[in-house]
Amino acid sequence: MPEHHLNPDMHLDYKEFVRYNRHVMTNGIGEEGQLAIKSSHVLIIGLGGLGCPASQYLTASGVGTITLIDHDIIESSNLQRQVLFTEQDIGEQKVDIAQLRLQRLNPLIKVNGITKSILNINLSELLNDVDVVLDCTDNATTRHFINATCVKNKVKLVSASAIQSQGQLISFDFASPDSPCYQCVFPSADNQDLNCSTSGVFSPVLGVLGSLQATEALRLILGKTNNLNTLSLFDAWGMAFKRFKVTKDPKCICCH
Numbered sequence: 001m002p003e004h005h006l007n008p009d010m011h012l013d014y015k016e017f018v019r020y021n022r023h024v025m026t027n028g029i030g031e032e033g034q035l036a037i038k039s040s041h042v043l044i045i046g047l048g049g050l051g052c053p054a055s056q057y058l059t060a061s062g063v064g065t066i067t068l069i070d071h072d073i074i075e076s077s078n079l080q081r082q083v084l085f086t087e088q089d090i091g092e093q094k095v096d097i098a099q100l101r102l103q104r105l106n107p108l109i110k111v112n113g114i115t116k117s118i119l120n121i122n123l124s125e126l127l128n129d130v131d132v133v134l135d136c137t138d139n140a141t142t143r144h145f146i147n148a149t150c151v152k153n154k155v156k157l158v159s160a161s162a163i164q165s166q167g168q169l170i171s172f173d174f175a176s177p178d179s180p181c182y183q184c185v186f187p188s189a190d191n192q193d194l195n196c197s198t199s200g201v202f203s204p205v206l207g208v209l210g211s212l213q214a215t216e217a218l219r220l221i222l223g224k225t226n227n228l229n230t231l232s233l234f235d236a237w238g239m240a241f242k243r244f245k246v247t248k249d250p251k252c253i254c255c256h
């Protein structure tokens with residue numbers, strides 16, 4: 001487990017051992033992997049259709065610290081895809097409800113909540129002790145901002161988005177000097193602001209992509225880096241994945 005220099009005398013306690021037993025029995029995880037997951041801090045930006053399933057799987061999986069950021073309140077039109085929330089939660093802050101539900105799902109971990117726009121916090125400072133950032137936001141401006149801040153702070157980024165029947169996923173490890181960035185792949189923030197509030201999206205596509213973000217975050221925590229710098233595209237109507245390797249753009253103003 002290259003990510004965390006764990007004390008070899010460290011073990012899961014009895015409660016953890018029982019709760020995470022199916023991980024302990026999984027090839028590629030084991031007790032050592034579960035300890036790495038326990039020692040990690042994942043930041044989830046956006047609690048929409050991607051952030052809801054991603055946060056549920058990371059919570060259930062035992063990520064030791066999870067920080068949630070979102071400034072929105074829950075609306076009726078969110079419930080078609082934002083599976084953490086119920087009819088009774090309409091009008092409440094997403095962060096408050098998500099924090100409550102996730103902390104109940106797994107009291108052995110710490111769930112932090114920040115009810116602010118990502119553009120109104122000191123993200124660089126927050127990234128100091130974060131291992132992986134999940135970009136679960138739904139517009140190009142915040143995606144480029146999150147990318148630039150992760151590049152600057154050399155923090156791993158797992159970015160996803162979904163629209164209509166399609167979703168995309170890509171992850172980067174900016175500690176590597178050869179790593180491309182989100183802006184290398186999607187150079188301009190202009191004309192990309194088709195998002196879920198202005199366009200339709202097929203609900204379970206967000207479940208697929210949010211679960212893939214959680215999968216990729218845990219894979220990175222476990223040291224599995226073979227999916228970095230690969231753009232995966234999923235189409236629900238064709239029920240198919242396409243994958244493209246991406247490389248650093250030498251002219252990219254963000255990561256040159």
Ligand SMILES: [Zn+2]
Pocket residue numbers: 180181182183184185249252253254255256
């Ligand atoms: Zn770049």
